[in-house]
Amino acid sequence: MMEIDRLTKRFGSREAVSAVSLAAADGEFVVLLGPSGCGKSTLLRMIAGLENPDEGSIKLAGRDVTQVEARDRDIAMVFQSYALYPHMTIAQNIGYPLRVRKQSALEIEKEVTKVAARLGLSGLLANRPRQLSGGERQRVALARAIIRRPKAFLMDEPLSNLDARLRVEMRAELKHLQHELRTITVYVTHDQAEAMTLAHRIAVMCDGKIQQYDTPANVYHRPANTFVAQFVGSPSMNLIQKSDAILGIRPEDVELSLDEKPDWSPARIYVTEEMGNETIVILADGSSQLTARTTAGFRADFDTPVWFRFRPEKLHRFDPSSGARLAC
Amino acid sequence: MKAAVRYIAASAALLIALAPVYWLLTISLKREVDQFAYPPQWIGFAATLQHYRDAFGSGSFGSYFANSVILAAMSTAAALAIGVPAAYGLSRFEWARSWDLKIGDWILSTRMLPPIVTIVPLFLMLREARLLNSLIGLAIVYTGFNLPFVVWMMRGFFDEIPREIEEAAMLDGESRVGSLLRIILPLVKPGLAATAVFCLVVAWNEFLFALILTQTDSSMTLPVGIASRVTQYEIKWGAMSAAGVVAMLPVLVFASAAQKYLVRGLSLGAVKG
Numbered sequence: 001m002m003e004i005d006r007l008t009k010r011f012g013s014r015e016a017v018s019a020v021s022l023a024a025a026d027g028e029f030v031v032l033l034g035p036s037g038c039g040k041s042t043l044l045r046m047i048a049g050l051e052n053p054d055e056g057s058i059k060l061a062g063r064d065v066t067q068v069e070a071r072d073r074d075i076a077m078v079f080q081s082y083a084l085y086p087h088m089t090i091a092q093n094i095g096y097p098l099r100v101r102k103q104s105a106l107e108i109e110k111e112v113t114k115v116a117a118r119l120g121l122s123g124l125l126a127n128r129p130r131q132l133s134g135g136e137r138q139r140v141a142l143a144r145a146i147i148r149r150p151k152a153f154l155m156d157e158p159l160s161n162l163d164a165r166l167r168v169e170m171r172a173e174l175k176h177l178q179h180e181l182r183t184i185t186v187y188v189t190h191d192q193a194e195a196m197t198l199a200h201r202i203a204v205m206c207d208g209k210i211q212q213y214d215t216p217a218n219v220y221h222r223p224a225n226t227f228v229a230q231f232v233g234s235p236s237m238n239l240i241q242k243s244d245a246i247l248g249i250r251p252e253d254v255e256l257s258l259d260e261k262p263d264w265s266p267a268r269i270y271v272t273e274e275m276g277n278e279t280i281v282i283l284a285d286g287s288s289q290l291t292a293r294t295t296a297g298f299r300a301d302f303d304t305p306v307w308f309r310f311r312p313e314k315l316h317r318f319d320p321s322s323g324a325r326l327a328c
Numbered sequence: 329m330k331a332a333v334r335y336i337a338a339s340a341a342l343l344i345a346l347a348p349v350y351w352l353l354t355i356s357l358k359r360e361v362d363q364f365a366y367p368p369q370w371i372g373f374a375a376t377l378q379h380y381r382d383a384f385g386s387g388s389f390g391s392y393f394a395n396s397v398i399l400a401a402m403s404t405a406a407a408l409a410i411g412v413p414a415a416y417g418l419s420r421f422e423w424a425r426s427w428d429l430k431i432g433d434w435i436l437s438t439r440m441l442p443p444i445v446t447i448v449p450l451f452l453m454l455r456e457a458r459l460l461n462s463l464i465g466l467a468i469v470y471t472g473f474n475l476p477f478v479v480w481m482m483r484g485f486f487d488e489i490p491r492e493i494e495e496a497a498m499l500d501g502e503s504r505v506g507s508l509l510r511i512i513l514p515l516v517k518p519g520l521a522a523t524a525v526f527c528l529v530v531a532w533n534e535f536l537f538a539l540i541l542t543q544t545d546s547s548m549t550l551p552v553g554i555a556s557r558v559t560q561y562e563i564k565w566g567a568m569s570a571a572g573v574v575a576m577l578p579v580l581v582f583a584s585a586a587q588k589y590l591v592r593g594l595s596l597g598a599v600k601g
Contacts, residue, residue, distance in 0.1 A: 050498070069498075071500075087515055096500050100500055100502055
């Protein structure tokens with residue numbers, strides 16, 4: 001169990017993290033999602049003990065660790081740059097947390113062999129970090145984190161330096177690994193696909209505050225405000241300013257027809273983007289644009305007249321001044 | 329063609345640079361009668377090791393040499409012991425904004441002073457502390473002289489090491505000091521080597537402070553000892569040259585051992601400055 005209570009961090013006069021509260025159950029995978037500069041990395045670094053919070057507290061397994069040094073928190077972290085020790089072999093890198101804890105050489109070797117086998121690193125143990133590919137370095141960083149079975153894992157955009165294919169592969173592997181180890185994991189990313197696929201719960205952050213903390217399904221289907229609505233989902237949700245509310249509709253909830261239908265609204269095709277498995281259609285409706293997602297077979301030329309409607313049960317309504325979700 | 333010109337130019341430069349060294353070496357090996365022969369005997373003179381025997385056997389050059397070794401080692405060790413942690417602190421910890429930009433410049437500015445202006449106050453201070461004519465006193469002065477350089481140069485090397493590496497070490501269970509000793513210092517070894525060689529060479533060659541702050545035969549360093557053989561009555565060219573050749577050797581050894589580090593370390597300092 002990890003409990004964060006009204007944690008605040010200021011840099012000069014700017015609040016990087018403002019009174020953030022967050023709880024994670026044992027074995028939970030929590031993703032902090034937000035644009036760069038939203039405070040998610042600062043929050044993670046405070047949990048790690050690398051930054052001192054100005055206010056608030058952090059509890060881990062019932063113990064208040066707010067003032068405890070990083071090394072005594074029993075937390076492991078995987079960095080975006082991997083932060084391997086360049087002058088040590090892979091085996092020494094992985095075994096380092098145990099060496100610091102003065103375990104016997106025999107025991108360290110046994111553990112390193114086990115963890116390396118689990119992550120497919122057995123053949124690389126005598127190499128140095130610079131001889132490894134990005135994906136292999138990533139695995140070494142993971143191995144170094146899991147070898148001592150800490151109370152929590154922190155991961156700061158661990159996959160963002162990998163190429164797209166490897167990232168998807170590692171994402172799946174990471175999710176399975178976390179399921180096996182059942183250790184609280186806090187994972188920072190700006191990639192919503194990573195957040196949706198990995199998390200038990202996503203904390204969407206903006207301007208140092210948590211905008212919504214909920215399951216991926218709820219974050220997607222019941223966004224708490226217009227920021228979450230637009231940040232999660234690709235292409236992002238259409239927002240339409242009305243006098244009494246902001247209406248939100250996901251592209252896949254916009255129905256299209258090339259034939260005129262009663263009660264449907266007219267528009268023109270601005271552009272179509274064929275993605276292979278689906279087609280993204282951008283409609284021009286007078287001065288505004290609307291994004292729709294439709295089947296792969298949809299074909300239409302520029303400026304073709306088209307009719308659309310919103311699936312009424314999928315319409316979201318937000319308060320026009322605060323942007324907060326309104327009950328439908 | 330181009331390469332040929334380059335080699336010729338380089339050879340000419342090398343010849344000019346090495347001519348005095350060659351002259352020194354030959355004088356140290358010539359009999360006294362041959363030293364002033366005209367035209368000069370460049371090659372093919374009768375060689376003798378007499379001057380080396382005079383200088384290091386019966387003369388005091390052996391003890392000057394030992395003094396210089398002790399002094400260079402002490403002052404370099406002290407400058408590194410104080411300067412490396414200072415450089416680490418400057419590189420890693422946050423300073424008030426008004427300090428952050430200036431403190432490095434202040435430290436470096438102490439090197440801009442012409443050394444001679446400090447000699448009178450230093451002389452008086454060492455006299456009060458009863459450290460005149462002592463190696464300890466001179467070592468303190470050299471340490472102070474080398475310290476800004478150590479801080480400036482090592483700060484550049486520490487800045488090059490990503491913070492995340494020591495943060496990882498701290499999360500792995502290291503204290504800050506532990507991560508400095510076991511993770512960071514091994515990574516800045518080239519910088520340490522370059523800095524140490526520079527300090528050693530400066531201390532080894534230093535003449536002005538040693539001349540004024542040590543005046544007894546037992547506390548004299550090699551450069552001062554060599555110069556002291558120019559007396560009112562005679563100039564002992566042979567012994568001076570022999571001692572000069574021996575004085576060059578440690579510098580040659582240090583510099584060639586640390587050559588690749590030295591070039592990188594000095595150019596790094598230049599860019600950072």
